[in-house]
Amino acid sequence: xxxxxxxxxxxxxxxxxxxxxxxxxxxxxxxxxxxxxxxxxxxxxxxxxxxxxxxxxxxxxxxxxxxxxxxxxxxxxxxxxxxxxxxxxxxxxxxxxxxxxxxxxxxxxxxxxxxxxxxxxxxxxxxxxxxxxxxxxxxxxxxxxxxxxxxxxxxxxxxxxxxxxxxxxxxxxxxxxxxxxxxxxx
Numbered sequence: 001x002x003x004x005x006x007x008x009x010x011x012x013x014x015x016x017x018x019x020x021x022x023x024x025x026x027x028x029x030x031x032x033x034x035x036x037x038x039x040x041x042x043x044x045x046x047x048x049x050x051x052x053x054x055x056x057x058x059x060x061x062x063x064x065x066x067x068x069x070x071x072x073x074x075x076x077x078x079x080x081x082x083x084x085x086x087x088x089x090x091x092x093x094x095x096x097x098x099x100x101x102x103x104x105x106x107x108x109x110x111x112x113x114x115x116x117x118x119x120x121x122x123x124x125x126x127x128x129x130x131x132x133x134x135x136x137x138x139x140x141x142x143x144x145x146x147x148x149x150x151x152x153x154x155x156x157x158x159x160x161x162x163x164x165x166x167x168x169x170x171x172x173x174x175x176x177x178x179x180x181x182x183x184x185x186x
Contacts, residue, residue: 001031003038006097009186010112011083012039013099014071017087018056018106027106029073032074039109041136042069044131051076052128053120057146058163059118060084064179065140067113069133077104077129078157079119085171086144089115090183094173096153110136112179116144142179150174 002015019026028034030044045097046068052058072081094096100122101107111117112133115179146155146163150173155161173180 001034001038003040008083008085008095008097008115010039010091011097011115012110014038014108016108016112017093024097025028029129030071035086040071042133044071044133046132047074048062048085048107048130048136050074050128050130052126053123053162054124055157055162056126057118057155057157057167058162059167060116060144060146061118062086062116062119062142062144062181063113063137063140064133064142064181066134066137067140067181068111068136069110069112070117071131072101072109072111072117072119073125073129073131074098074101074103076103077123077125078104079126079128080122081109082117082153083109084144084153084173085114086116086176086180087183088180089112093183094151096151098153118146120161122156141149143167144176145172146171152175172185
């Protein structure tokens, strides 16, 4: 298992070990000891699963109350996965990283609290597991508009993707002043 630091502090790309045989394959979605050695120390307290069809864009989501770190694992298909630094005062505020995660490449992305997260479904069907470091808080749920020009994410589909009404109504990062996490240097 390899843990690769990204351009955003605390966001880690994980190349997991896969054990194939004639029946298929096996891999660990999380392993507390190995992940702690790789820099992911918060325990996971909630696991979620989403299924999406090609062209669906989910995000950009974050929790202001009870902020969550997320370990994103694709168990079916492929996604274009994005993390955006939304921490006021951060040296990388407004910057993003993006990676293709798929069942084929068997990569995960860990996104700590303080970042917005979203993904675009690249294949006919996508299954994504999120292991979260805190519980979902409906009162704490927030989001950033997926196509905020100030951020400039190069989504695979620049036209109108399949969005939920809630995701389509989010505001730009600049319009979320006062509803963003504050950067705390390590």
